[in-house]
Structures are given as structure tokens and as C-alpha cells.
Amino acid sequence: MLGPVLTWWNGLSKRRKVRFWRGASYVVFALVLVGIVVMVDWGRVVDTMIRPDLVGEQFPKIITIAAKNTVIFTVLGFSGGLAIGLMLALMRLSQSKPFRWASAIYIDVVRGIPLLVWILLIGLGIPIALGIRVPGAYGPGALALSIVVGAYMAETIRAGIEAVDRGQMEAARSLGMSYSRAMIWIILPQAFRLMIPPLTNEFVLLLKDTSLVSAIGVTVTSKELTRWGRDGVIHSANATPLVVAGLVYLALTIPMTRFVARLEKKAARSK
Amino acid sequence: MKRMPVLLSLVLAFGLVAGACSSGGDATLVAEGKLTVCSEVPYEPFEMEDPSSPSGYTGFDIEMMSAIADELDLELVVVNTPFDGIWLQPAAGACDVVASAMTITEERAENARFSDPYYNAAQSLMTLAGTGVTTLADLSGRTIGVQVGTTGEMYANENAPADATIKSYDEGAALFLALEAGEIDAILQDLPVNGYRASQDPKFVLVETYETEEQYGFGMALDNEGLAGEINDALKALKDAGTYGDLHEKYFGTRGE
Numbered sequence: 157m158l159g160p161v162l163t164w165w166n167g168l169s170k171r172r173k174v175r176f177w178r179g180a181s182y183v184v185f186a187l188v189l190v191g192i193v194v195m196v197d198w199g200r201v202v203d204t205m206i207r208p209d210l211v212g213e214q215f216p217k218i219i220t221i222a223a224k225n226t227v228i229f230t231v232l233g234f235s236g237g238l239a240i241g242l243m244l245a246l247m248r249l250s251q252s253k254p255f256r257w258a259s260a261i262y263i264d265v266v267r268g269i270p271l272l273v274w275i276l277l278i279g280l281g282i283p284i285a286l287g288i289r290v291p292g293a294y295g296p297g298a299l300a301l302s303i304v305v306g307a308y309m310a311e312t313i314r315a316g317i318e319a320v321d322r323g324q325m326e327a328a329r330s331l332g333m334s335y336s337r338a339m340i341w342i343i344l345p346q347a348f349r350l351m352i353p354p355l356t357n358e359f360v361l362l363l364k365d366t367s368l369v370s371a372i373g374v375t376v377t378s379k380e381l382t383r384w385g386r387d388g389v390i391h392s393a394n395a396t397p398l399v400v401a402g403l404v405y406l407a408l409t410i411p412m413t414r415f416v417a418r419l420e421k422k423a424a425r426s427k
Numbered sequence: 428m429k430r431m432p433v434l435l436s437l438v439l440a441f442g443l444v445a446g447a448c449s450s451g452g453d454a455t456l457v458a459e460g461k462l463t464v465c466s467e468v469p470y471e472p473f474e475m476e477d478p479s480s481p482s483g484y485t486g487f488d489i490e491m492m493s494a495i496a497d498e499l500d501l502e503l504v505v506v507n508t509p510f511d512g513i514w515l516q517p518a519a520g521a522c523d524v525v526a527s528a529m530t531i532t533e534e535r536a537e538n539a540r541f542s543d544p545y546y547n548a549a550q551s552l553m554t555l556a557g558t559g560v561t562t563l564a565d566l567s568g569r570t571i572g573v574q575v576g577t578t579g580e581m582y583a584n585e586n587a588p589a590d591a592t593i594k595s596y597d598e599g600a601a602l603f604l605a606l607e608a609g610e611i612d613a614i615l616q617d618l619p620v621n622g623y624r625a626s627q628d629p630k631f632v633l634v635e636t637y638e639t640e641e642q643y644g645f646g647m648a649l650d651n652e653g654l655a656g657e658i659n660d661a662l663k664a665l666k667d668a669g670t671y672g673d674l675h676e677k678y679f680g681t682r683g684e
Contacts, residue, residue: 284607284608373596374594375593390512390515
């Protein structure tokens with residue numbers, strides 16, 4: 157049975173073979189699409205995953221409480237992380253060996269332990285062991301996020317600083333600027349422009365990682381999006397609240413990832 | 428047009444396979460010959476780890492389930508599952524039955540079929556020794572810890588002073604840590620669990636008990652009438668044979684009802 161098919165196939169020109177495969181890929185794509193549309197029980201999907209009355213119930217609190225808290229945790233974690241990351245990056249580039257070592261150890265240790273473990277350590281472990289508590293409803297979660305994000309950002313910032321042409325520093329120094337003045341006024345502004353895309357990516361990753369902070373307890377007013385969605389699922393026995401929470405995450409992240417894509421395209425063109 | 432029949436038959440074949448998976452009215456099990464139980468461990472004295480037991484777990488719930496599995500001639504398998512929404516797990520196919528110190532409530536019964544009650548519980552308030560808190564009203568302006576999705580959380584929401592902060596945790600075990608860490612000033616949860624902890628560790632003091640008249644039940648999928656019937660029969664047989672009383676006495680000091 158295979159014989160005639162093989163002779164037919166071998167008789168085809170290279171161009172027709174390419175066309176055959178392209179056609180085949182369209183057919184498979186269309187089949188999968190039609191299969192999904194036909195096989196899925198859409199009434200059931202709507203009823204269990206995106207029920208209109210439950211969608212309505214989520215608003216406005218999913219925005220005024222849950223999304224607000226997600227953004228607060230993200231902004232606090234990002235600001236703290238930026239400060240820690242900048243300090244670590246400068247220590248890493250410094251002439252002093254102890255500074256370089258301390259920075260390298262911090263980065264390796266912090267990045268080598270999962271974020272959830274840091275959150276539990278700072279929220280529960282350290283208060284029990286040392287009696288030190290981070291104040292505020294956002295305090296422990298935001299501090300844990302800052303500590304971890306700072307370690308990741310340090311490498312991004314260092315790469316950004318190193319990407320600025322060496323001549324910039326030399327020129328600034330030859331004009332009589334001190335090292336720190338040249339770093340602050342000449343190097344860092346140029347480095348940060350290069351770092352906008354990777355830092356925005358860090359921001360998006362962090363925004364999603366805030367879903368872990370509920371492990372150390374939440375109050376009605378400090379619930380973030382994931383906890384909100386999970387609680388909603390439990391109360392309604394329906395996936396709608398979690399689906400809506402997912403859509404709110406998308407509404408927050410997609411503009412940022414698109415923004416980065418545009419910047420990167422622009423940067424590629426200007427090269 | 429020649430392609431159409433192929434496509435159609437493909438779609439039909441998939442449809443038939445999907446249709447053949449629906450179930451009948453008898454007791455259905457997620458794994459043949461096994462009674463798969465969802466339970467949140469640890470929640471002492473109802474569920475705890477025990478490497479020496481065949482299922483790997485022990486506690487009042489687990490020993491009850493083990494005895495029921497013996498009655499039904501099934502092997503006990505325990506799946507450690509977060510309590511939050513645990514009563515939805517049988518319908519999702521994660522296990523056959525939930526045995527996790529779970530109170531029978533109207534809200535849960537909308538989405539799960541409960542067995543006959545097997546334990547009478549109440550709510551309670553526990554603090555660290557020497558904090559001076561003796562009633563729920565003393566917690567005005569302070570923080571009360573509860574576990575997400577529990578009857579303790581519901582009780583706190585309804586009865587705590589308006590200016591008290593209610594902080595909810597994913598796991599029961601985290602509550603004790605949060606109390607020791609000073610993150611919360613008191614724990615509001617099921618009496619037997621707080622009571623057991625207070626009896627094990629002098630740092631903790633049980634200060635108040637609330638007679639909520641709640642009862643624990645085993646939870647199953649709504650459509651699994653068959654299994655519910657078998658479990659109720661087994662529960663009755665264990666009560667008649669005195670096995671239930673023995674276990675109740677082992678864990679709580681009385682023979683129960």
C-alpha cells in the first residue's frame with residue numbers, strides 16, 4: 157500500500173514538497189480549531205468558568221481590594237528591590253574585595269532559595285527565632301519580595317552599568333569628576349535607559365510572584381488577586397472568580413510586556 | 428468536499444469516547460480496590476503523619492477511615508490536601524471521600540454529600556500564656572488568627588469585635604507558628620484541635636469555648652450516593668461493634684455518642 161504513495165512522493169519537486177507541508181500544517185491547525193469548537197461543551201464552560209452573574213459579583217472589589225493589593229505589593233517589592241539591587245551592583249563593581257565578596261554571597265544565597273521559603277522565613281521564622289517583627293499588613297511580604305528581587309536585579313543593573321561605554325567614565329573623570337559623581341550623573345542615567353526592558357520584565361515577574369505572600373496570612377483588606385480568586389472558588393464552587401482574577405492579571409501585565417516589546421524593537425532598529 | 432467525511436468521523440469518534448466516560452448510580456471509586464481519602468495533615472489529633480502506619484498517617488479521622496476501609500474490604504490511601512475547599516475534591520476526582528475534621532454546613536452540603544455525623548465539635552479561643560486575654564471581647568483592636576475556609580473563620584467573622592483584625596492562614600499548622608511569632612494574638616478554631624495543642628504545650632492556653640453544636644461528617648461527591656450509603660453502614664457497624672468508642676476514648680478520653 158505504501159509503494160504507490162512513495163513513488164508519488166518521490167516524484168514531487170522540492171517546491172511542491174514544501175507546499176505540501178505548508179498545506180498540511182494549515183489542515184492540522186484547522187482540524188484542531190474545529191475539533192475544539194465542536195467538542196467543547198460551551199454551555200458548560202461558560203457555566204463553570206465564566207458565569208456572568210459571578211463575574212459581575214467580583215466587581216468592583218476585585219479591583220478596589222485585590223488588584224490594589226497586588227499592585228501595592230509589587231510596587232513596594234520593586235522599589236525595595238531596586239534599592240538593594242543598585243547597592244549590590246555597585247558593591248560588585250567596587251575596588252574593595254570584601255564588598256565584592258559580600259555582594260556575590262548575598263546574590264548566590266538569596267537566589268538559591270525559593271521565594272516562598274523567604275516569605276515564610278521573614279513572616280514566621282525570624283519573628284519566632286529573634287522576636288523581630290516587620291510591622292504593617294504589607295511589611296513582611298514586601299520585605300521578602302524586596303530581598304529576593306534585589307538579588308535578581310543586582311545582576312541586571314551590573315550588566316547595564318557595564319554596557320555603558322568605558323570612555324564615558326574616563327571622559328567624566330578626566331573632566332575632574334569624582335568616581336561617585338561620574339557614576340551618579342553620567343553612567344547610571346545611561347545604564348538605566350538600557351535597563352528599562354529587563355527591569356520591566358522583572359516587574360512583570362514580581363507582579364505574578366506576589367501571589368505567594370498570602371502564605372503568611374491575609375486579612376480581608378490585604379487579600380491579593382490570587383487569594384481573592386481562590387476564596388471566590390471555595391465560596392461559589394465555580395472557577396469563575398479565579399478566571400476573572402487571571403484576566404485582571406493579564407490586564408495588568410500585557411500592557412507592560414507590549415511596552416517592552418516596542419522598546420526592544422526600537423532599540424534593535426537604532427543599532 | 429472529499430475531506431469532510433474524514434473530519435466528521437474524527438469528531439464523532441472523539442465525541443463517543445468523551446460520552447462513554449459518564450458514570451452510573453453505584454458506589455464509584457477513583458482507584459479500583461482502594462478507598463482514596465483527602466485529608467489535611469497535620470491537624471492533630473485528627474490527622475498526623477505516622478511512618479509506621481500502612482497509609483503513612485494516623486489520627487482519629489485516619490483510624491476511622493482505616494476501620495471503614497476494612498469494613499468495605501478496600502485498601503486505605505491518604506492524599507494530603509489543603510483544607511481550603513477540600514469538600515470540592517471528590518467531585519473533582521481527587522479522592523473518594525474527605526475525612527479532615529470537617530464540619531457539616533449548609534454551604535458545603537450544596538457541593539458535597541455528607542455522611543452521618545461522626546464527631547461533635549465546638550469552637551474555641553486559644554492564646555499564649557500570660558497575655559491576659561480571657562474572652563473574645565478582649566481582642567478588640569487586636570488580631571485573631573483563623574484558617575481559611577473553616578467554621579472557625581466563619582465564627583470569628585460573625586462574633587469577633589468589629590475593630591479586631593481577622594487574619595486567615597492557608598494551613599492550620601501555620602496558626603500555631605503565627606501565634607508564637609506574635610503575628611496574631613489568639614487562634615479561633617475547633618475545640619479538639621486547640622485543646623489538644625494546649626494539653627501538649629504549656630505555652631498555649633485555652634481561654635474560651637463556644638458551643639456551636641457543629642458536627643463533623645465525611646464528604647463525598649454529590650452524585651456518589653452508593654459510596655455514602657456504604658460508608659454510613661460501615662460507620663454504624665463500627666459504632667455497634669465498639670470500635671468507634673475505643674478510638675474516641677483513645678483520642679479524646681470519652682467514648683463519644
